[in-house]
Amino acid sequence: MEPILLRARGVPNSRSLETYLSAGGYEGLKKALSMDPDAVTKEVLDSELRGRGGAGFPTGRKWTFVPRDHPGPKYLICNADESEPGTFKDREIIEYDPHLVLEGIAIASYAIRANTAYIYIRGEFVRWAGILEQAIAEARAHGILGRQVMGSDYHLDVWVHRGAGAYICGEETSLIESLEGKRGFPRLKPPFPAVVGVFGKPTVVNNVETLACVPSILTRGAGWFASIGRPRNTGPKLYCVSGHVRRPGVYELPMGVTFREIIEEHCGGIRDGHRLKAFFPGGSSAPVMTPDQLDVKADFDACAEAGSMLGSGGVIVLDDTVDMVEAAANLAHFYAHESCGQCTPCREGSDWAKDILDRILAGHGSPEDPQTLLRICTYASQGMTICPLGDAFALPISSIVKKFPGEFERHIAAATPRPPKKLPVLPWAGPRPGFDGQ
Amino acid sequence: MTTAAIHAVPAEQLATVTFDATMEERIGELLTHYPTKRAALLPVLWLCQQRYGWIAPGVIEAVAARLGESPAFVQGVVTFYTMFYTSPPARYVLQVCETLSCAVCGGRELVEHLKAKLGIGFGEKTPDGTFQLVGVQCLGACGSAPVVQINDDYYEHLTIEKLDAVLDELAKGKEG
Numbered sequence: 317m318e319p320i321l322l323r324a325r326g327v328p329n330s331r332s333l334e335t336y337l338s339a340g341g342y343e344g345l346k347k348a349l350s351m352d353p354d355a356v357t358k359e360v361l362d363s364e365l366r367g368r369g370g371a372g373f374p375t376g377r378k379w380t381f382v383p384r385d386h387p388g389p390k391y392l393i394c395n396a397d398e399s400e401p402g403t404f405k406d407r408e409i410i411e412y413d414p415h416l417v418l419e420g421i422a423i424a425s426y427a428i429r430a431n432t433a434y435i436y437i438r439g440e441f442v443r444w445a446g447i448l449e450q451a452i453a454e455a456r457a458h459g460i461l462g463r464q465v466m467g468s469d470y471h472l473d474v475w476v477h478r479g480a481g482a483y484i485c486g487e488e489t490s491l492i493e494s495l496e497g498k499r500g501f502p503r504l505k506p507p508f509p510a511v512v513g514v515f516g517k518p519t520v521v522n523n524v525e526t527l528a529c530v531p532s533i534l535t536r537g538a539g540w541f542a543s544i545g546r547p548r549n550t551g552p553k554l555y556c557v558s559g560h561v562r563r564p565g566v567y568e569l570p571m572g573v574t575f576r577e578i579i580e581e582h583c584g585g586i587r588d589g590h591r592l593k594a595f596f597p598g599g600s601s602a603p604v605m606t607p608d609q610l611d612v613k614a615d616f617d618a619c620a621e622a623g624s625m626l627g628s629g630g631v632i633v634l635d636d637t638v639d640m641v642e643a644a645a646n647l648a649h650f651y652a653h654e655s656c657g658q659c660t661p662c663r664e665g666s667d668w669a670k671d672i673l674d675r676i677l678a679g680h681g682s683p684e685d686p687q688t689l690l691r692i693c694t695y696a697s698q699g700m701t702i703c704p705l706g707d708a709f710a711l712p713i714s715s716i717v718k719k720f721p722g723e724f725e726r727h728i729a730a731a732t733p734r735p736p737k738k739l740p741v742l743p744w745a746g747p748r749p750g751f752d753g754q
Numbered sequence: 755m756t757t758a759a760i761h762a763v764p765a766e767q768l769a770t771v772t773f774d775a776t777m778e779e780r781i782g783e784l785l786t787h788y789p790t791k792r793a794a795l796l797p798v799l800w801l802c803q804q805r806y807g808w809i810a811p812g813v814i815e816a817v818a819a820r821l822g823e824s825p826a827f828v829q830g831v832v833t834f835y836t837m838f839y840t841s842p843p844a845r846y847v848l849q850v851c852e853t854l855s856c857a858v859c860g861g862r863e864l865v866e867h868l869k870a871k872l873g874i875g876f877g878e879k880t881p882d883g884t885f886q887l888v889g890v891q892c893l894g895a896c897g898s899a900p901v902v903q904i905n906d907d908y909y910e911h912l913t914i915e916k917l918d919a920v921l922d923e924l925a926k927g928k929e930g
Binding site: 389398399400401402403404407438439440441442443473475477478479480481482483494495496497498499500515556557558559560564565566600630632634637638643646647649650653654656 | 787788789790792793794795796797799800821830831834835836837838852853854855857858859890891892893894895896897898899903906907908
């Protein structure tokens, strides 16, 4: 497939405005400005573009939820918080083609009639925040952003806002809280951000990759975009492959290729002398899949039918050297660390799951542990929490327990009773790993 | 790539903080990005961490006063996020990714190596204040695992040998 989102990868000086313009850049924005904002939304709606951040919600429909005649400001937020384990695609787009992101932002802002857009980028991405800031300055200097966008009477300011280290801020309501200068605690929905978003105003939050799809929808048409992939699962998709493959990396492929094609053809298969044991199809929050599911199509609907999810398209590949109990424990540590702490099922559940898995690995598992893990996962998912982080930790862990019972049994069969625990006098007063308390 | 060292201002010099003209100017500029003062909190904290090396209690007081917030509110925000240093960091903070893709592709071995080589555990600093070791969650660069972030810079596709060479280089240069 001809690259759309990664067409600038490998092009010399690809980040400069000049290079971008010479490759037909900002033509989509020019076309959008000549259209009615609602017609722009209609075009994106017709393309069947679905959000690339993880949920797969139709982008055009999200835009239509913004009340059109709302008095006062509206906002567009580009979500560049990219923190789902296994996902590293947005960084790739920003590294090579920051103006593609800015053009998508400008078109989306125009469509929802917003005059301010923020790019919320994860705090660790210092380099990529700098690249975006430089691109914005360049676009402003050339009259592409700012007071009169490309000579029209449309006004748009774009600001980069750096997070400060919190997985939860990738969730859109938590991101909004964080952008407002607060702790990243997710909000209850409804009201949805499209109605009550940042600073209490209508707000659309779209992922970097989603916005990067928008310029070519404008220049080449919704029909062209929808012809890639299959109905309801259209367009190019960035698949991030990590783990035990020969050639890990970001691959741009038409939506709906199979996992077999991604892993075996594009990534060169599993490293020498080993076999595939399991893979996460869409970031670590998706239920794990097994080698017999390699022929599942890597798109939203096919993954859902197979009992998992495409999520962000982060494919984590694990070979036969991996102990799945260790993999589950690793993820449990991640989610226990990243739970914001608002909801008890998620805060306590992720911590219990972590403790139980650590205990099994320490050789002190007991036969009822797998059932206990599944029970904790049930309580933390299915709408028991404000945001999807509860599901995000419950789904991968419960799927590992269900699909690899033998590995748990092996650890538990060899277990010895746990030595009696010595209770510290002040359990909360000890130093915690990380930056605090040292 | 040469990673810039962190120069943490000693705690006693940050007991009371007054922003100078340069800081005031930059804070003023940041405030124009947002309709509320509070929204400038994270960028202002970043500015302070860049300037002072860490977020001392005196910095929290000064930021709170400047943005019209209570110190308790600012403290709450600072401690929610993992990237603000609430104690003076070493000159180079080695942030080793511990999440799945890195862990299975050599990240665990890197951690063991660093602990042994530097003689410190997670959260600790070498006695000369050059290195600090921190285990972090997914850095979003899984395709080039294992990954270590040193101060602001990503080091990817690492091996024990490559990382050793980087650390030797950093330890040699007084300035980074």
